[in-house]
Amino acid sequence: MRYSIFSLARQALSGHRGWRPAWRDAAPRDAYDVVIVGGGGHGLATAHYLARNHGITNVAVIEKGWIGGGNAGRNTTIIRSNYGLPGNIPFYEWSMKLWEGLEQDLNYNAMVSQRGVLNLYHSDAQRDAYVRRGNAMRLHGVDAELLDREGVRRIAPFLNFDNARFPIQGGLLQPRGGTARHDAVVWGYARAASARGVDIVQNAEVTGFLRGPGGRIAGVETSRGTIRANKVAVAVAGNSSRVAAMAGFRLPIESHVLQAFVSEALKPLIPGVITFGAGHFYVSQSDKGGLVFGGDIDGYNSYAQRGNLPVVEDVCEGGMAIMPMIGRARLLRSWGGIMDMSMDGSPIIDHAPVPGLYLNAGWCYGGFKATPASGWCFAHLIARDEPHPVATDFRLDRFAAGRMVDEKGQGAQPNLH
Amino acid sequence: MRVKCPYCGDRDVHEFVYRGDAAPVRPAADAGEAAFADYVYLRDNPAGPIAEHWYHAQGCRNWLVVERDTRSHAIAAVRLAREAAR
Numbered sequence: 001m002r003y004s005i006f007s008l009a010r011q012a013l014s015g016h017r018g019w020r021p022a023w024r025d026a027a028p029r030d031a032y033d034v035v036i037v038g039g040g041g042h043g044l045a046t047a048h049y050l051a052r053n054h055g056i057t058n059v060a061v062i063e064k065g066w067i068g069g070g071n072a073g074r075n076t077t078i079i080r081s082n083y084g085l086p087g088n089i090p091f092y093e094w095s096m097k098l099w100e101g102l103e104q105d106l107n108y109n110a111m112v113s114q115r116g117v118l119n120l121y122h123s124d125a126q127r128d129a130y131v132r133r134g135n136a137m138r139l140h141g142v143d144a145e146l147l148d149r150e151g152v153r154r155i156a157p158f159l160n161f162d163n164a165r166f167p168i169q170g171g172l173l174q175p176r177g178g179t180a181r182h183d184a185v186v187w188g189y190a191r192a193a194s195a196r197g198v199d200i201v202q203n204a205e206v207t208g209f210l211r212g213p214g215g216r217i218a219g220v221e222t223s224r225g226t227i228r229a230n231k232v233a234v235a236v237a238g239n240s241s242r243v244a245a246m247a248g249f250r251l252p253i254e255s256h257v258l259q260a261f262v263s264e265a266l267k268p269l270i271p272g273v274i275t276f277g278a279g280h281f282y283v284s285q286s287d288k289g290g291l292v293f294g295g296d297i298d299g300y301n302s303y304a305q306r307g308n309l310p311v312v313e314d315v316c317e318g319g320m321a322i323m324p325m326i327g328r329a330r331l332l333r334s335w336g337g338i339m340d341m342s343m344d345g346s347p348i349i350d351h352a353p354v355p356g357l358y359l360n361a362g363w364c365y366g367g368f369k370a371t372p373a374s375g376w377c378f379a380h381l382i383a384r385d386e387p388h389p390v391a392t393d394f395r396l397d398r399f400a401a402g403r404m405v406d407e408k409g410q411g412a413q414p415n416l417h
Numbered sequence: 418m419r420v421k422c423p424y425c426g427d428r429d430v431h432e433f434v435y436r437g438d439a440a441p442v443r444p445a446a447d448a449g450e451a452a453f454a455d456y457v458y459l460r461d462n463p464a465g466p467i468a469e470h471w472y473h474a475q476g477c478r479n480w481l482v483v484e485r486d487t488r489s490h491a492i493a494a495v496r497l498a499r500e501a502a503r
Binding site for chain 2: 239241242245250251252253254255299300301302303304308310343399400412413414415
């Protein structure tokens with residue numbers, strides 16, 4: 001069923017009894033051309049673009065739990081392309097362009113809301129760094145605007161401009177940045193892929209790989225049986241190392257826990273996404289009214305999907321430093337998600353070191369905004385066995401070869417990226 | 418999470434700095450590029466028990482080897498790194 005104002009009106013007149021499930025909850029078949037491991041945003045987007053761009057529809061997406069139940073449901077929904085390195089900017093800008101046409105492409109309301117992403121600066125040196133990043137963005141055709149103090153005041157008059165330690169001097173604004181509804185992105189991709197014939201198989205956890213001649217990957221063993229496949233693509237960020245271990249190789253990745261928070265619902269208050277430049281704190285307001293915010297990862301290896309109190313304190317202190325009024329809001333919920341923290345802070349979209357296996361991993365805590373381009377480029381790699389032009393730097397061998405894409409310049413210390 | 422420092426006793430995780438997996442061992446100087454790339458970048462990243470280096474920065478400033486489960490954050494044992502190295 002195509003969604004439109006007419007389908008809505010028709011359903012309204014018939015008491016909304018005619019709505020059907022948006023996608024097919026399939027049972028696994030014996031064999032597919034491509035099996036995608038991981039039913040999050042990236043895996044489902046990959047399935048959609050495999051079908052849409054490359055005509056490959058004999059595809060299964062297998063998910064250990066329910067689709068969107070991992071990091072796709074645990075992020076803070078921010079979309080932006082305000083990066084500074086040549087390896088990153090074209091990729092994230094392609095993602096932003098796909099976000100801008102996503103709802104028409106999927107015929108699904110993903111609530112993409114381009115209300116702007118504002119990074120505050122608090123010193124002359126930080127202003128210079130932001131000028132440099134803004135110029136790099138504009139040279140790549142990305143929108144960026146440097147605001148002075150008064151420019152920031154026009155957007156967010158409620159900020160604490162005269163904090164004794166970190167007075168706000170201005171900000172770098174990406175007006176096209178904003179937020180999207182994370183669950184709707186998952187459901188929209190699932191619906192579009194399912195409509196083109198992709199099987200979405202839930203509650204099927206991968207327990208091992210089938211090997212063919214020469215050690216080539218020939219399929220997967222799952223908790224719902226064996227599935228053969230010509231190509232197996234892994235998009236399981238958070239658990240990439242575990243799946244790689246089953247295939248017999250190690251990755252330049254550590255799994256870390258990132259916490260996020262939401263307040264009780266408030267009247268419209270925060271105009272877009274605002275980030276604190278002197279600590280690590282970012283906040284936006286959901287359409288339901290909750291303030292959605294977060295900060296640093298906890299900093300130690302974890303698969304536990306929950307964090308500790310020092311980071312809760314640190315994030316709240318960051319919020320209080322730039323936005324003292326936030327202290328009046330009550331915290332509704334906090335949660336944790338497991339990040340693939342890579343050794344240079346950038347992702348990997350490449351052939352795995354085992355033939356027949358494709359790898360999409362290492363998204364650190366920036367995977368949500370990348371969902372459309374990640375799927376687009378991963379589908380390109382799987383279909384054509386060559387990297388997409390905007391993702392050529394996300395190679396697995398860049399670490400050994402010394403071609404890091406290190407946006408923060410922290411070196412091989414994953415908990416600092 | 419609390420870490421039982423062998424020198425200071427049971428202390429909040431806030432006082433410690435995390436370094437990472439204690440398993441990688443620096444290769445010999447002539448071991449070659451592949452061995453060093455492996456040492457610097459590749460990790461086992463286990464879901465389960467792991468031995469890690471923690472530094473008690475806001476305490477006794479000892480380096481520790483902490484045995485911890487990454488699925489539950491439960492800590493099984495803590496030793497001084499210089500004793501673990503013996």
